[in-house]
Amino acid sequence: MKIQWYPGHMTKAKRAMSEDIKIIDIVIEMLDARAPMATSNPDIEKLAVGKSRIIILNKADMADERVNKEWLNYYESKGCLCMTLDSRKNQFTKKLMPLIEIAAKEKRERDLKRGIKNRPVRTMITGIPNVGKSTLINSIVGKAMAKTGNKPGVTKGNQWIRINKSVELLDTPGILWPKFEDEHTGEMIAFIGSINDMIVDTTELASVFIEWCFKNDESLLKERYDIAGNTVEEVLKEIAIKRSCLKKGNEYDYEKAAAILIQDFREGKLGKISLEKPKEVE
Numbered sequence: 001m002k003i004q005w006y007p008g009h010m011t012k013a014k015r016a017m018s019e020d021i022k023i024i025d026i027v028i029e030m031l032d033a034r035a036p037m038a039t040s041n042p043d044i045e046k047l048a049v050g051k052s053r054i055i056i057l058n059k060a061d062m063a064d065e066r067v068n069k070e071w072l073n074y075y076e077s078k079g080c081l082c083m084t085l086d087s088r089k090n091q092f093t094k095k096l097m098p099l100i101e102i103a104a105k106e107k108r109e110r111d112l113k114r115g116i117k118n119r120p121v122r123t124m125i126t127g128i129p130n131v132g133k134s135t136l137i138n139s140i141v142g143k144a145m146a147k148t149g150n151k152p153g154v155t156k157g158n159q160w161i162r163i164n165k166s167v168e169l170l171d172t173p174g175i176l177w178p179k180f181e182d183e184h185t186g187e188m189i190a191f192i193g194s195i196n197d198m199i200v201d202t203t204e205l206a207s208v209f210i211e212w213c214f215k216n217d218e219s220l221l222k223e224r225y226d227i228a229g230n231t232v233e234e235v236l237k238e239i240a241i242k243r244s245c246l247k248k249g250n251e252y253d254y255e256k257a258a259a260i261l262i263q264d265f266r267e268g269k270l271g272k273i274s275l276e277k278p279k280e281v282e
């Protein structure tokens, strides 16, 4: 399934980021723990060259815990500062601040040499749309400073937030990149809701997801919907029957069944699912 989504506001956001990055000390890239490779934006990697970096595997609560650990090992083995997170919970002091301290060490030493004391570390939170950037900021400050929502493109502009005397965070709008390397990347990003659903054919997307389940874990569909279908069409038909998705004239509404399946996955109702594992993508 070929998917591409790179609206004008992302070009604008990327331009703003390349300006802001000049005064940034640390770039935090939030990835979706369910598909860290597909959700890692090569443009952000280019923007962040020369900066200290931290990788957050967010929505870890929705992914397979064992696979989360494998990803952590994977990134740590490459020398990255990395942590897993459910950004709805405030883990700033316990998990993020210690990594910021490590990442800021060189900057603080540079400052000291120049006689600058207590200048806050400036941190930019980046990532693709809907990955949880604004949620992270809100849970750190303990109130709804930044607007959030379960759809891509909620944050429109950059917003600075002062966490304490030593750290400032910049919330940025989620950006994608002009051309995905392969179909897999676009599909993963669409599954998790980081692409505007208006430009994606729901039935086709659900079909790709069902095929992914057949290949990786058939029990997912059986357990959730108590169905026995072995083809994409059978599965959609069974979901349509179970969820009373009927059109006029008693025809099955495949599109509605497809939307239910995708929604259930996004809400975690199919269980904790890791779409990518380190071994597959190395």
Ligand SMILES: Nc1nc2c(ncn2[C@@H]2O[C@H](COP(=O)(O)OP(=O)(O)OP(=O)(O)O)[C@@H](O)[C@H]2O)c(=O)[nH]1
Residues within 6 Å of the ligand: 058, 059, 060, 061, 062, 085, 086, 087, 088, 127, 128, 129, 130, 131, 132, 133, 134, 135, 136, 147, 148, 149, 150, 151, 152, 153, 154, 155, 156, 172, 173, 174, 175
């Ligand atoms: N289960 C779970 N849900 C999360 C987590 N982090 C964020 N969410 C949900 O994901 C949705 C998107 O969160 P946002 O914080 O708006 O995402 P964003 O990265 O700021 O998105 P844009 O502004 O569109 O780029 C919201 O419905 C959040 O409640 C998490 O760690 N776990």
Ligand SMILES: [Mg+2]
Residues within 6 Å of the ligand: 133, 134, 135, 146, 147, 148, 154, 155, 172, 173, 174
């Ligand atoms: Mg946001």
